[in-house]
């Protein structure tokens with residue numbers, strides 16, 4: 001196949017998985033601490049040898065334990081972007097980026113040219129002469145993105161690339177990554193703890209728990225209807241697909257409008273995301289504060305510890321969940337088939353550009 005295929009078993013790490021990312025797609029990897037996410041990246045990069053396993057990238061065998069094949073890391077055509085930018089402190093931003101094509105055998109002056117092109121591509125042209133100590137976290141991560149891509153890798157490994165950034169710079173770097181990943185349909189693996197990063201950047205997701213794949217599939221279906229405990233804990237979100245028709249306004253193909261906040265360009269595909277605990281259930285349409293109100297038919301009621309998850313169908317393609325108290329379920333006399341009004345405040349709804 002083209003793209004990445006990793007099959008690996010490592011006894012001491014209790015790892016035994018089989019994971020694929022088709023060419024040009026972004027695969028998100030989520031799972032609890034110690035699940036084996038970073039190990040997956042290390043195996044792909046050739047930094048970690050499985051006891052038994054095989055790594056193939058675009059038809060090239062990089063690791064095959066049964067045949068004794070182990071292509072060294074620097075010959076794999078793989079670039080890694082980590083949480084920390086890991087720039088060389090003594091080199092300028094430009095020299096840091098030029099280092100990637102230089103290591104791949106490109107000549108000195110062409111490497112400089114490539115570095116300048118990439119710096120301007122990531123919106124960091126004016127930082128070319130600065131050293132890492134003169135860059136903010138977000139700026140340094142931009143330079144690191146340029147360096148990762150300047151070698152034109154066949155595979156990009158992203159290890160929590162936004163985790164170390166502050167709330168101000170993370171959205172801009174997330175947008176940059178989205179553009180970079182989409183523009184050239186790059187194959188990438190993204191390890192993340194953040195559901196929103198998976199939604200914004202990835203096509204498919206694997207959930208790893210205890211060294212095994214417990215769930216896999218398109219990001220939105222896995223996050224909206226998680227089957228594994230871990231995915232359910234971090235996800236189980238309400239997701240609405242559509243197009244941004246005005247600033248802060250998303251419309252679904254069947255004409256449902258959702259107001260939210262988020263910097264997504266008008267005209268682009270997006271997903272509105274909110275947590276079921278932000279959704280209130282009313283028998284009659286609520287009056288007052290500006291909010292999203294959806295008329296819906298209750299389809300499912302599930303007790304989850306102290307709260308009750310009510311799922312209701314808004315249209316043939318959209319169902320939303322609300323987490324309410326058991327008392328509210330009794331007060332509202334909620335049973336499947338009843339008409340309710342689901343309300344969620346616009347500031348509780350995040351709009352994200354969708355891949």
Ligand SMILES: Nc1ncnc2c1ncn2[C@@H]1O[C@H](COP(=O)(O)OP(=O)(O)OP(=O)(O)O)[C@@H](O)[C@H]1O
Pocket residue numbers: 012013014031032033034035036037038039040
């Ligand atoms: N250098 C090592 N030597 C032996 N075992 C290790 C080593 N590094 C990690 N492990 C073990 O391998 C398993 C998988 O670890 P890994 O770092 O891949 O998990 P992770 O999902 O990336 O976790 P986190 O989210 O905490 O970074 C864990 O049980 C861990 O204890």
